[in-house]
Amino acid sequence: MKKIIVNDLEKCVGCNRCIRVCPVEEANIAYMEGDAVKVRVDTDKCIACGACLHACPHHSRGYIDDTEQFFNDLRAGQAISLFCAPASRANLKEWDKILALLREMGVKRIYDVSLGADICTWAHIRHIQKFSPETLITQPCPAIADYILLHRSELIPYLSPIQSPMLCTAIYMRRYQGITDKIAAISPCIAKTNEFAETNNLVSYNITFVKLEEYIKKHNLALPVAGCGYDHIDSGLGSVYSMPGGLKENVEFMLGKALRIDKSEGQSTVYKMLDLFSQEEKAHLPAVFDVLNCSEGCNLGTGCHHEKTFFQVNSSMEQARKKAVKDRDFAYFEELYREYDNTLRLMDFTRRYYSRPAKHIPIREDMIEEAFVALDKHDATSRSFNCGACGSDTCHEMARKIAKKVNTPRNCIQKAYNAVQSKHISIVEWQATNAASIQSIENDISNIREIAEKITSSVTTVTALIGIYDTMARDVNKIADNINMISLNASIEAARAGEHGKSFAVVAEAIRTLAKDTQEATGKITRASTDAKGALSSISDMVTTIGDAIVQSHDKVSEISATTQELLNR
Numbered sequence: 016m017k018k019i020i021v022n023d024l025e026k027c028v029g030c031n032r033c034i035r036v037c038p039v040e041e042a043n044i045a046y047m048e049g050d051a052v053k054v055r056v057d058t059d060k061c062i063a064c065g066a067c068l069h070a071c072p073h074h075s076r077g078y079i080d081d082t083e084q085f086f087n088d089l090r091a092g093q094a095i096s097l098f099c100a101p102a103s104r105a106n107l108k109e110w111d112k113i114l115a116l117l118r119e120m121g122v123k124r125i126y127d128v129s130l131g132a133d134i135c136t137w138a139h140i141r142h143i144q145k146f147s148p149e150t151l152i153t154q155p156c157p158a159i160a161d162y163i164l165l166h167r168s169e170l171i172p173y174l175s176p177i178q179s180p181m182l183c184t185a186i187y188m189r190r191y192q193g194i195t196d197k198i199a200a201i202s203p204c205i206a207k208t209n210e211f212a213e214t215n216n217l218v219s220y221n222i223t224f225v226k227l228e229e230y231i232k233k234h235n236l237a238l239p240v241a242g243c244g245y246d247h248i249d250s251g252l253g254s255v256y257s258m259p260g261g262l263k264e265n266v267e268f269m270l271g272k273a274l275r276i277d278k279s280e281g282q283s284t285v286y287k288m289l290d291l292f293s294q295e296e297k298a299h300l301p302a303v304f305d306v307l308n309c310s311e312g313c314n315l316g317t318g319c320h321h322e323k324t325f326f327q328v329n330s331s332m333e334q335a336r337k338k339a340v341k342d343r344d345f346a347y348f349e350e351l352y353r354e355y356d357n358t359l360r361l362m363d364f365t366r367r368y369y370s371r372p373a374k375h376i377p378i379r380e381d382m383i384e385e386a387f388v389a390l391d392k393h394d395a396t397s398r399s400f401n402c403g404a405c406g407s408d409t410c411h412e413m414a415r416k417i418a419k420k421v422n423t424p425r426n427c428i429q430k431a432y433n434a435v436q437s438k439h440i441s442i443v444e445w446q447a448t449n450a451a452s453i454q455s456i457e458n459d460i461s462n463i464r465e466i467a468e469k470i471t472s473s474v475t476t477v478t479a480l481i482g483i484y485d486t487m488a489r490d491v492n493k494i495a496d497n498i499n500m501i502s503l504n505a506s507i508e509a510a511r512a513g514e515h516g517k518s519f520a521v522v523a524e525a526i527r528t529l530a531k532d533t534q535e536a537t538g539k540i541t542r543a544s545t546d547a548k549g550a551l552s553s554i555s556d557m558v559t560t561i562g563d564a565i566v567q568s569h570d571k572v573s574e575i576s577a578t579t580q581e582l583l584n585r
Contacts, residue, residue: 017208019063019078020056027053027075031426033067034406038286039166040415041376043067045406045422052425060373062161063206064308065317066282078205080318081220082230085199088220089121095220096124097199098131098184099245102314105323105331106203106224111242113231118243123196124188127245131184136265137355138177138364143274143302145361150300152292153262155179157210158308158317160368162286168370169293173304176365178214181207183364185217190363192247201227203316206308214366223318261312263305269348277301281310376419386417389424391433404428489541503527 029052042060103110152173154160163170188194199220211218263276279288314328392398405426407413416422
């Protein structure tokens with residue numbers, strides 16, 4: 016198997032879209048890279064159905080084809096002829112001018128796959144008429160063929176041995192037109208790369224519409240003024256082969272309703288139908304099961320831009336169908352098939368299939384049970400949640416993938432929800448405990464606030480009392496001044512009295528000493544009062560600051576308490 020789908024894991028966000036659309040259980044591997052989920056593709060199991068390319072909105076998935084190698088070889092002088100799929104008319108803006116450009120660059124011969132589609136239809140009808148198989152699964156789509164060869168080998172006996180329209184075209188070019196050049200395919204399908212590799216590289220290059228137009232734009236290749244046509248006669252109804260049910264329409268045009276032909280298309284449906292086909296009773300199976308990987312057929316294949324709507328593409332193809340049948344009745348197509356009978360060998364357009372089953376990861380029921388435990392799913396209800404967010408349709412499928420180690424429990428949204436819910440409960444319990452503690456703190460702060468207010472009140476009272484005491488000290492000081500004055504007058508009178516005033520002088524001196532001592536005492540009291548008032552002022556300022564801080568803390572704690580209570584009430 017060639018590597019077709021490529022990963023840019025830096026862009027992968029682990030959204031699981033690729034897992035959800037992939038029809039192969041083990042083709043995508045989800046794993047943890049640090050704390051992030053990444054999903055990589057397993058090339059050995061990938062069938063290149065391309066579903067993940069259009070599902071990934073992050074451009075983590077891309078693909079490679081042979082466009083670069085084709086142009087390099089063409090410029091180097093390699094002899095190359097090519098064929099172009101009918102879907103080019105609906106997808107390439109100027110498909111005929113692109114063909115003209117390639118012819119100018121050195122392409123030798125150009126064929127329309129519609130020719131190979133007509134041969135493919137003829138070969139199916141002749142094979143059914145000659146061998147009368149019980150039922151056939153058509154295989155114009157290589158993703159379908161690879162799904163059977165890799166993952167549903169029990170269906171190989173039912174797989175149509177008729178080559179796809181592209182291979183029928185290549186065989187016709189090689190064996191009936193004598194073309195020895197390398198052959199290139201301009202195709203709408205990325206999986207054709209695998210088909211070409213599995214059929215002895217009869218076709219050397221798979222050039223998808225997207226990569227072809229990107230190359231022309233990147234290298235500024237100018238398209239010719241006029242387009243060009245093909246190097247063979249016009250084909251029949253093969254031009255509508257690329258539409259859903261195209262083979263059915265072709266066969267029924269030639270055989271009517273003689274055969275029961277069921278059809279299925281689209282990655283979301285066709286692979287489930289193939290799984291169902293493998294389990295169905297043969298009596299219920301159709302003569303032909305016409306299957307396509309893409310829901311819109313090859314017209315909007317995996318290598319297309321998907322810029323046009325389903326209706327726009329079908330409108331273009333309807334014009335091609337009308338052109339194919341214009342002025343041609345049933346007799347014309349009968350004659351075409353007789354010509355094929357005379358000029359073509361049926362065996363040239365058949366192939367054999369060889370089973371190459373992918374190495375699937377074996378698991379046991381006990382491993383699935385362990386996976387359910389890892390997903391925290393312990394009962395029937397949780398094990399049938401089946402939300403699909405992990406990329407699997409059911410929880411059981413997810414458990415299988417966990418057991419196979421191709422997915423991680425981290426991808427289970429129910430497990431993540433339960434983990435968040437459990438964390439929420441723990442937080443609520445913690446908040447409830449905190450609420451009681453916060454209430455206790457709030458009460459303590461309230462008590463401290465009351466004490467601070469009492470201290471402030473007491474300091475104010477003491478300050479007022481000291482003020483009264485200061486007034487009393489000043490009054491005493493005034494008395495001392497008066498006593499000192501009396502002592503001075505008494506000394507003067509004693510001096511006048513002479514000898515008779517000595518005793519009075521002693522009294523006057525004692526009064527003066529009393530006045531002096533009183534003044535010194537009141538001075539000390541005043542200084543002590545001043546110091547006390549300063550200390551009380553500092554205490555008052557300190558208590559006020561503490562009080563403000565307590566008020567702010569009380570408000571914050573009250574706010575936290577209210578928020579906590581609100582959370583608990585949710």
